[in-house]
Amino acid sequence: MDNQAQIQLLIDNAPxxxxxxxxxxxxxxTLSAIAQQLRYSQYYILQSLQENWVxxxxxxxxxxxxxxxxxxxxxxxxxVSLFSPAxxxxxxxxxxxxxxxILFQLVALETVDSIVFFETPGTTTNAIEIGRSDLQKLIQQSLKQHQNSSIPPNIA
Known part of the structure; x- marks a missing residue:
């Protein structure tokens, strides 16, 4: 599933x-721009049986x-089993x-500092780390631009 389809699914499933x-x-x-820096459209995340990310x-x-x-x-x-004993x-x-x-969830995961995306199968040497605080700042900028663009110019 490409990024646009994933975004549409996120919008469709929003309250x-x-x-x-x-x-x-x-x-x-913003989410799409970051996702384009990554090699894969989906990744495997290790979870508990209660679906909590490890x-x-x-x-x-x-x-x-x-x-x-x-x-x-x-x-x-x-x-997953090659590089994580869990x-x-x-x-x-x-x-x-x-x-x-994954990126959308990262914003809300206050106990997480970042997600490390391993980009080359079979090795951990090629990874991209996305920091939660960096992502939050980019999203805040997007929201601010959206808010400014949704205010009519003749509001006064």
Whole structure:
């Protein structure tokens, strides 16, 4: 499924409250632009049986008190068990998720600092990290532009 179809699905599944579909449409170009930097249209995310995404806490080698919490996104199912010991846990399942949905969810995951998208099957050397705070800033800019463009010029 291409990015446009994924965005349309996100809009179609948004609550029909009179605002949310328009807000999703307003941030769609931002989500699409980021998704275009990634190689795959869907990735595998390791989840618990309750569908909670598995977090990995990384520590800075030079300063172990510096930590960040990431979610790994794998290009193929077999990559999950190759690079994550949790992938072998019977209480965990890897689920393929459209990239637009992953990015959209990242914004709301306050316990997550970033998602690391592995871009080359079979290796972890080629990865793209998308930070939640960076994504939130881009989305805020999109929403601000949308708000400014939706105000009629002759409002006064």
């Amino acid at each position: 029909r409250d009179g605002k949310t579909p328009q807000l999703v449409a307003a941030i769609a170009p 977090l990995t806490t990384l520590s800075n080698r030079a300063n172990p008190k510096l930590e960040k919490r990431v979610i790994y996104a794998f290009p193929r199912l077999q990559d 992938g072998l846990d019977p209480q965990m399942v890897a689920k393929h998720i459209p990239v637009i949905q």
